[in-house]
Amino acid sequence: MVTDLLELDLLRTFVLAVDLDSFARAAEQVSRSQSAVSLQMQRLEEISGQQLFVKQGRGWQLTAAGEILLSYARQILDLNQQAIQALTATHIAGKVKLGLPADFAESGLPVVLAQFAAVHPQMEVEVTLDRQTLLLQQLQSGKLDVILSFGKEIPAAAIPLGYLPIRWIGNTNKNIAQLQPLPLLLFEPPCVFRSIGLAALEKAKRTWRPALTSGSVAGMWAAAQAGLGITIRTEIGLPAGCVALPASSGLPALPDVAVYMLTYKKTPSPAVKRLIDILYNTIEAQVKDITKNSHKKAPRRTRGHV
Incomplete structure (x- = not known):
């Protein structure tokens, strides 16, 4: 013994x-x-x-x-x-630079920052909330260490976090989905959600009109809460007063969208690697939770295809 x-x-x-x-x-x-x-x-x-x-x-x-x-x-x-x-x-000082869409600002970011600060209290975290195209440009120029992104497919160099259902999102007014033409709250192009949603409406021969065009996710959420129209997004960061419309709304089914991370360096510094690990654990869990609950109530969808 x-x-x-x-x-x-x-x-x-x-x-x-x-x-x-x-x-x-x-x-x-x-x-x-x-x-x-x-x-x-x-x-x-x-x-x-x-x-x-x-x-x-x-x-x-x-x-x-x-x-x-x-x-x-x-x-x-x-x-x-x-x-x-x-x-x-815990004694390492310096700066890590994280970029992510505003969707994650309130849902995953606070958890990530708290966990990272507990491990690296001397490190400064610089967070950039911006559009995906701009985040990618900053990553490629070395202005960011790691970014979160959405896409129709996962790039070969990416760290996959899973897939999320794209949803039609409005407020509690059930009749808004029946309006002709359909009032849409759209993100400025280029936008993966915009292109996927408009392609689905065109295929279904459903007419629509732009009720709001914005470069701000917060602006679109506010317009949806006010009942100005329907937006096209995932349920990441879905605020109170906004709901994902059910299959009974009559709107066409939408595909899933990939969620992934991209890094500037193939071999990141220990601090950046730790940030990546925390992002992976936090966001992957969030994606799995939303996907599990969303698939119970959403129309059947495809993955990676429009």
């Missing part, structure tokens, strides 16, 4: 000995004599209460217990390294 805590020093030597297939080479790596390494392995067997090695010819191989310990040893050493990196990272 295990009689003591597994010491990290013993586990490091154990993993090295297995990876190098030699006590002698492991001894060189840890700056010890071969006999000292052998004593370390004996100590590890005493602590674990198991035989970890068995002789095989002039060498040795792991027993079943040794294989089990090897798997856990790798995990323990990896977690130890992660803990050290996380604690060290």
Whole structure:
């Protein structure tokens, strides 16, 4: 039986000995004599209460217990390294530059910033809320480190976060979807939601008119809340007073849209990588939650096609 805590020093030597297939080479790596390494392995067997090695010819191989310990040893050493990196990272100063559509400003951004600040309290976060085309331009010029984006497809260099249903969104007035022509609250082109929505209406031979054209997501939400018309967006950041219209509204079904991240550097700095990890965990969970609830009430849709 295990009689003591597994010491990290013993586990490091154990993993090295297995990876190098030699006590002698492991001894060189840890700056010890071969006999000292052998004593370390004996100590590890005493602590674990198991035989970890068995002789095989002039060498040795792991027993079943040794294989089990090897798997856990790798995990323990990896977690130890992660803990050290996380604690060290709290002293890193500098700036990370994040760009994202305004849809995420109130829904995911506060969580992301809070978690990042807890890990990197000395880091300055510069947030840019803007249109996707402008965010991409700033990323390509190095003015941003990472951006969140929507798209019909996920680019090869992107980090995918999932797919969201595109919805017709208005206020609680159920009759607005029946108006002819349909009053639309549109984002200025180019806009993936605008092009997808207008293509769907054209295919359904449904007439429409622009009730509002805006470069601001907040402006479109405000117009939808006021009942000026219907906009085309996902349910990310959907404010109070706005609702996604059900299939019974008679409006054509819309496809899903991809949500993904793009980074300026293929190998980001540790701080940017940590921001990416937090963004991934936060936004992916949000996307999954919205998709699960939305598909229960929305018309059937396709993915990646208009």
